[in-house]
Amino acid sequence: xxxxQERILRRRIRSVESTKxxxxxxxxxxxxxxxxxxxxxxxxxxxxxxxxxVILDLVKAGAAKDSPLLRTHPEANKAAIVVITxxxxxxxxxxxxxxxxxxxxxxxxxxxxxxxxxxxxGNKAISYFTFRNYRIAARFTGVTDQPTYDQAREIAGAIRxxxxxxxxxxxxxxxxxxxxxxxxxxxxRRFLPLQVEExxxxxxxxxxxxxxxxxxxxILGELLPRYVEARIYSALLDASASEHxxxxxxxxxxxxxxxxxxxxxxxxxxxxxxDAITTEIMEIVGGAEALKKGKGExxxxxxxxxxxxxxFDQHLDRxxxxxxxx
Numbered sequence: 001x002x003x004x005q006e007r008i009l010r011r012r013i014r015s016v017e018s019t020k021x022x023x024x025x026x027x028x029x030x031x032x033x034x035x036x037x038x039x040x041x042x043x044x045x046x047x048x049x050x051x052x053x054v055i056l057d058l059v060k061a062g063a064a065k066d067s068p069l070l071r072t073h074p075e076a077n078k079a080a081i082v083v084i085t086x087x088x089x090x091x092x093x094x095x096x097x098x099x100x101x102x103x104x105x106x107x108x109x110x111x112x113x114x115x116x117x118x119x120x121x122g123n124k125a126i127s128y129f130t131f132r133n134y135r136i137a138a139r140f141t142g143v144t145d146q147p148t149y150d151q152a153r154e155i156a157g158a159i160r161x162x163x164x165x166x167x168x169x170x171x172x173x174x175x176x177x178x179x180x181x182x183x184x185x186x187x188x189r190r191f192l193p194l195q196v197e198e199x200x201x202x203x204x205x206x207x208x209x210x211x212x213x214x215x216x217x218x219i220l221g222e223l224l225p226r227y228v229e230a231r232i233y234s235a236l237l238d239a240s241a242s243e244h245x246x247x248x249x250x251x252x253x254x255x256x257x258x259x260x261x262x263x264x265x266x267x268x269x270x271x272x273x274x275d276a277i278t279t280e281i282m283e284i285v286g287g288a289e290a291l292k293k294g295k296g297e298x299x300x301x302x303x304x305x306x307x308x309x310x311x312f313d314q315h316l317d318r319x320x321x322x323x324x325x326x
Contacts, residue, residue, distance in 0.1 A: 006269055006276070009265055009268060013266060017262060019254075020262070023254040024251070026090065026251045030244045030245075030247040033244045034241060034245045034248055037240045038178065038181065040237050040240075040241070041241045044230075044233060048230045048234035051226065051227050052194075055194065055220060058219055058223070068163070068164035069164065069228065070193050073168065074169070075166065077115055078116065078169060079114050079116055079117070079171070080137070080159055080163075080171045080172070081102050081116065081171075082121065083118060083120050083121065083174045084125075084236065085098055085144070086122050086124055087122050087141055087144060091247040092246045092249060094176065094242065094243055095124040097186045098125070098175065098186055101186060102118070105172065105174070114169065116135065117162075118134055118135060118137060119137055119159055120136050120138070121143050121144065121155065121239075122144050138158040138159075140154065144236065144239055144243055145240065146240065147237055147239075147240055149229070149233050151236070152236055155236075156225070160225065172188050172189065173187075178245070191231060191232075
């Protein structure tokens with residue numbers, strides 16, 4: 001029994017060691033990728049921020065606010081959410097957090113009497129919302145590992161057309177915002193229409209002291225589609241860096257847990273081995289004592305059987321008498 005238990009524990013320890021090697025390798029790969037993804041996200045963020053600032057300046061300079069991407073559509077009865085998740089798992093609560101946030105947002109729209117539309121990026125979001133029969137307008141896979149600007153343009157095209165046609169009241173982005181390798185934030189942000197800051201009287205702020213050629217309205221019309229693409233591209237890069245950081249933490253935790261489990265199983269196996277050795281020693285000692293005791297009793301029984309005690313005494317007396325005569 002003890003030997004069988006020891007073999008089982010040895011197999012489990014080997015299995016844990018194999019798992020630990022895999023999780024350790026995945027941790028190192030994620031650590032390498034998160035550095036590159038962080039650099040890409042940091043490089044793209046200023047462009048998205050600056051193009052947003054330029055659009056706001058154009059609006060303040062008198063550009064038409066009735067642009068399709070700036071205009072609200074109160075007559076529309078539908079809101080869209082772009083949900084950015086990963087294609088693969090093993091990254092902790094990264095996917096579940098964003099999916100739950102998007103699901104709560106959909107339920108809030110329903111409570112307000114609005115219809116919804118989902119644009120899912122990543123297999124995890126697609127699988128979750130498809131299984132629960134949510135309405136998915138567009139699906140994109142193979143994006144979050146290493147996003148490209150062309151992929152961001154495709155996603156932007158899926159939402160820009162319906163919004164410009166007045167089919168959507170608003171568009172929100174649900175994604176992980178990357179701050180650092182140790183800090184990420186799951187957010188849902190209003191994407192369209194673009195929010196323009198106004199003064200207390202409801203009018204745009206003071207115009208920028210700049211001259212535009214061509215007119216601000218023409219420039220705004222050219223920049224707005226690029227703004228949509230740049231914002232989505234920046235969100236994809238943030239989500240990619242956050243995914244790699246989450247996977248690194250998850251794999252590190254799995255590696256640490258595997259090491260603790262290995263230590264625990266080794267202790268149990270050593271204890272079982274010690275118990276088995278102790279049991280064997282006790283059996284050997286007990287057997288030796290039994291043999292020794294059994295041998296002594298056998299000799300006593302043999303003497304008593306061959307010559308009873310009173311005959312043995314008489315024999316000794318005859319031997320003494322014979323010696324005296326001689």
